[in-house]
Amino acid sequence: MDEMQALDALGALSQETRLRIVRLLVTAGPDGMAAGAIGEAMGATSSRLSFHLTHLEHAGLVQSRREGRSIRYSAAYDALSGLIAFLMRDCCQGHPAVCTPAVAALAACACPSPEPPK
Amino acid sequence: MDEMQALDALGALSQETRLRIVRLLVTAGPDGMAAGAIGEAMGATSSRLSFHLTHLEHAGLVQSRREGRSIRYSAAYDALSGLIAFLMRDCCQGHPAVCTPAVAALAACACPSPEPPK
DNA sequence: CTTTCATCTCAACACATCTTGAGACATTAA
DNA sequence: TTAATGTCTCAAGATGTGTTGAGATGAAAG
Numbered sequence: 001m002d003e004m005q006a007l008d009a010l011g012a013l014s015q016e017t018r019l020r021i022v023r024l025l026v027t028a029g030p031d032g033m034a035a036g037a038i039g040e041a042m043g044a045t046s047s048r049l050s051f052h053l054t055h056l057e058h059a060g061l062v063q064s065r066r067e068g069r070s071i072r073y074s075a076a077y078d079a080l081s082g083l084i085a086f087l088m089r090d091c092c093q094g095h096p097a098v099c100t101p102a103v104a105a106l107a108a109c110a111c112p113s114p115e116p117p118k
Numbered sequence: 119m120d121e122m123q124a125l126d127a128l129g130a131l132s133q134e135t136r137l138r139i140v141r142l143l144v145t146a147g148p149d150g151m152a153a154g155a156i157g158e159a160m161g162a163t164s165s166r167l168s169f170h171l172t173h174l175e176h177a178g179l180v181q182s183r184r185e186g187r188s189i190r191y192s193a194a195y196d197a198l199s200g201l202i203a204f205l206m207r208d209c210c211q212g213h214p215a216v217c218t219p220a221v222a223a224l225a226a227c228a229c230p231s232p233e234p235p236k
Numbered sequence: 237c238t239t240t241c242a243t244c245t246c247a248a249c250a251c252a253t254c255t256t257g258a259g260a261c262a263t264t265a266a
Numbered sequence: 267t268t269a270a271t272g273t274c275t276c277a278a279g280a281t282g283t284g285t286t287g288a289g290a291t292g293a294a295a296g
Contacts, residue, residue, distance in 0.1 A: 007132055014129035015284085019121070026209050026216065035243060048285060050244055055283095069242050069293050077215040084205050084216070085223035091144050091202075092227060097195040098144065098202070099224055105203035106217055109210060133254085153273060166255060168274055173253095187263045187272050238296085245290070253282070260275070266268085 001082035005060065006090075009083045012059035017042060018052050022061055025075040032074025034067070119200035123178065124208075127201045130177035135160060136170050140179055143193040150192025152185070 001009070013019050024041055025032055033041075039049040053073055056062040060079045064071050092099040119127070131137050142159055143150055151159075157167040171191055174180045178197045182189050210217040 003134075003137070007134060007137060010128050010137075011132035014125055014132050016121075016125060017284090019125060019128075023208055026213055027211055029213070036241095039243095045286075046243060047245080047287075051284070054244085066243095066293085069240095071243065075213075077213065078219070080205075080209050081216045081219040081223070084202060084209075084220035087198075087202050087205075088220065088224045089227045090141055091198050092224065093145050095144055095147070095193075095195065098199045101196070101199040102202035102206065103221055103224065105199075106206045106210065106221065109207045135254090154271095157273095163256070164273060165257075165275080169254075172274085184262090184273095187270095189273065240293100240295075242293085243291085246288090248286085250285085251283080253280100255280080256278085258276090260273105262271100262273085264269100264271080266270095 001079070001086045005079075006083060006086045008059040009061055009079065012056050012061055013083075015052070015055075017044065017048075018056055021052060021056060021073075022075060022080070025062055025073060026077075026080070028074070030074055030077075032062075032072045034070040034072050036070060038073060119197070119204045123197075124201060124204045126177040127179055127197065130174050130179055131201075133170070133173075135162065135166075136174055139170060139174060139191075140193060140198070143180055143191060144195075144198070146192070148192055148195075150180075150190045152188035152190050154188060156191060 013022065020042060021038060024038060035046075035049060035053060038053070039046060042049065044052070053062065053064070057064060057073075061076055061083075062073050063076050064073045066072075088099045088102065131140065138160060139156060142156060153164075153167060153171060156171070157164060160167065162170070171180065171182070175182060175191075179194050179201075180191050181194050182191045184190075206217045206220065
């Protein structure tokens with residue numbers, strides 16, 4: 001991810017409705033959700049929702065596919081991890097004061113670590 | 119870091135000038151840089167620079183202290199790591215597809231890992 | 237083909253953001 | 267005090283963003 005993509009992604013995520021959409025789609029899994037279901041969960045009108053979904057798609061953070069009458073949106077996991085990696089690489093140059101606590105916080109969350117302790 | 123702080127931080131970073139200022143200040147170290155030196159590095163007028171620095175300070179991403187005639191700005195490392203941790207926790211709930219590659223990308227960068235292999 | 241359903245597109249408006257230039261404020265030196 | 271330096275504040279204008287409502291499009295059912 002280059003700087004321009006990162007700026008787009010950051011801008012897309014810096015809006016309450018869009019951040020919540022991404023959160024919803026990440027937890028929804030790779031199959032994603034139909035636009036209607038997202039709108040219901042967000043309490044958004046169809047045109048408002050369409051505006052934000054288009055914005056997120058242009059920023060590369062979600063992807064869409066038609067399925068019958070509805071359109072399913074799903075999180076672009078690679079773009080999200082790319083953004084986080086960009087922030088860490090960009091911030092961490094010689095300064096682990098940023099990355100070390102961030103990774104430590106991740107270890108304390110429910111996610112499996114890169115090397116699961118199985 | 120809660121959602122509102124994260125939105126502020128994401129919005130602050132989603133602007134080219136401000137993202138570059140943060141990058142500059144992170145690499146400048148804890149002592150930071152005087153506003154004038156930042157402006158020179160960015161090629162920005164004093165009022166434009168002041169606008170962006172104030173924006174970043176309100177978002178909690180930088181801090182300032184007066185030093186003689188000049189004002190030194192420095193990166194708020196804790197806020198930056200807090201933002202990254204927020205993104206990972208928020209994105210990673212049950213979905214290591216985001217966090218695992220991000221942490222792996224970090225390991226490939228010049229930064230010391232949380233458990234240095236010394 | 238017509239209807240229905242799901243979603244998108246468009247124009248309009250309000251509001252926020254970024255940039256600029258002029259000037260104010262605070263700090264130091266003469 | 268006066269002058270010089272470094273930075274901030276303010277108002278104005280251009281541009282960008284988010285919301286709404288009305289209507290268009292596309293897909294499936296009758």
